[in-house]
């Protein structure tokens with residue numbers, strides 16, 4: 001299955017180890033087009049490693065990864081063209097303008113100058129930064145920089161946007177605005193979003209939540225259903241209960 005009807009992301013039996021130390025254990029999950037999914041896990045859970053495998057920064061793994069139906073190994077070009085990423089560490093060049101950063105991304109994705117410019121302008125408009133296109137990134141706030149990174153990650157019209165703890169270092173208002181923006185992208189553009197965080201307050205009751213701990217998927221359900229299933233009062237308590245176990249994959 002490919003194109004619009006294929007899941008934006010399918011991971012099947014994914015395992016990975018750093019120098020013999022297991023970090024992901026037989027992970028399987030699928031995310032539909034336009035779905036917003038939170039990947040919730042404490043420090044060291046394996047969130048960044050999962051993103052590195054999906055984006056092919058690491059490749060020595062077991063299991064399958066498909067993006068929009070394209071296999072990450074056999075159809076790597078098609079698969080990778082359908083992924084947008086906002087990494088945990090900022091990756092904009094602070095000495096270039098917003099437009100120059102985006103133009104560079106467009107060139108990397110094989111866009112001509114005119115096409116890159118019009119796509120960049122459309123995305124900057126969406127994140128409310130059209131007026132800052134000539135501003136050097138160095139002069140933007142942390143929240144504005146994150147929004148530029150999201151605009152950049154969407155320039156090539158990916159079906160899946162990965163955000164690795166995108167609100168680190170932002171104030172509460174900017175965090176709220178980013179979460180809101182990501183939900184809008186799903187609803188209005190049909191982009192699937194996988195949002196990695198360890199912050200419970202970024203999760204909405206209706207969000208689908210994947211709880212990852214020591215490389216094992218401990219839950220995959222609506223956030224509002226988790227406390228009831230575990231017999232506790234809040235998502236925070238449910239999360240604590242889940243990540244307390246000694247041998248999570250059993």
Ligand SMILES: Nc1ncnc2c1ncn2[C@@H]1O[C@H](COP(=O)(O)OP(=O)(O)OP(=O)(O)O)[C@@H](O)[C@H]1O
Pocket residue numbers: 018023041042043044045046047048049050198
């Ligand atoms: N390059 C590496 N070499 C060896 N071990 C690593 C490497 N990168 C990560 N690890 C280990 O793999 C495990 C998972 O790390 P990972 O960064 O994927 O977790 P995370 O959920 O993203 O954590 P955080 O919230 O702190 O970013 C941790 O035990 C970490 O120490």
